[in-house]
Amino acid sequence: xxxxxxxxxxxxxxxxxxxxxxxxxxxxxxxxxxxxxxxxxxxxxxxxxxxxxxxxxxxxxxxxxxxxxxxxxxxxxxxxxxxxxxxxxxxxxxxxxxxxxxxxxxxxxxxxxxxxxxxxxxxxxxxxxxxxxxxxxxxxxxxxxxxxxx
Numbered sequence: 211x212x213x214x215x216x217x218x219x220x221x222x223x224x225x226x227x228x229x230x231x232x233x234x235x236x237x238x239x240x241x242x243x244x245x246x247x248x249x250x251x252x253x254x255x256x257x258x259x260x261x262x263x264x265x266x267x268x269x270x271x272x273x274x275x276x277x278x279x280x281x282x283x284x285x286x287x288x289x290x291x292x293x294x295x296x297x298x299x300x301x302x303x304x305x306x307x308x309x310x311x312x313x314x315x316x317x318x319x320x321x322x323x324x325x326x327x328x329x330x331x332x333x334x335x336x337x338x339x340x341x342x343x344x345x346x347x348x349x350x351x352x353x354x355x356x357x358x359x360x
Contacts, residue, residue, distance in 0.1 A: 215239020222248055227255060229278075229297050234261040234268050242268070245275045254304065256297050260285060 212218040212243040214237035230248060232241035239247075241306060245257050257277045261268070265284050278300060279293050 215241075215244050218244055219247060222255070224250065227251065228301050229256045229294075229349070231256065231258045231260050232261065234263045242271050242275070245272070245277065249275050257295055258297065258298055259289075 212221055216238050218230070218232070218236070219239065221227075230244075232244055234241045236244065241261065245259075248255050248257060253330050257272075257275065259268075259277055259280045260283065261281070262283045269280045278297055281289065281293060304341060
């Protein structure tokens with residue numbers, strides 16, 4: 211819990227939380243400005259606004275900052291629990307996406323090694339590469355030499 215926007219930003223930088231709950235009205239740095247800074251530096255952090263402000267413009271800015279929720283006080287424990295569950299679900303989904311991307315990248319690099327090995331093996335067999343080229347409509351004299359850099 212922080213008493214002002216400066217403390218909040220220091221804590222975010224130090225702890226790198228998964229979720230930040232902000233009020234619009236905070237001393238020194240408003241909740242919207244804090245959300246902008248968080249979004250810029252730590253786009254993975256989920257943001258929830260819990261505020262007494264019902265003005266549409268504030269909610270619109272929160273949406274533009276990709277806030278997970280904009281809740282107007284007073285809020286019940288049940289409603290807050292539902293928001294926290296939604297945040298957990300969103301974080302789990304994001305973590306699965308990140309893991310899937312890491313797995314795909316690892317698969318890419320493994321596949322690339324196999325492809326390079328296959329290519330170099332085919333280069334050593336000029337007849338094989340010549341026949342493959344012909345199959346793709348490429349023709350050249352068998353006595354033509356090529357230089358390959360890998």
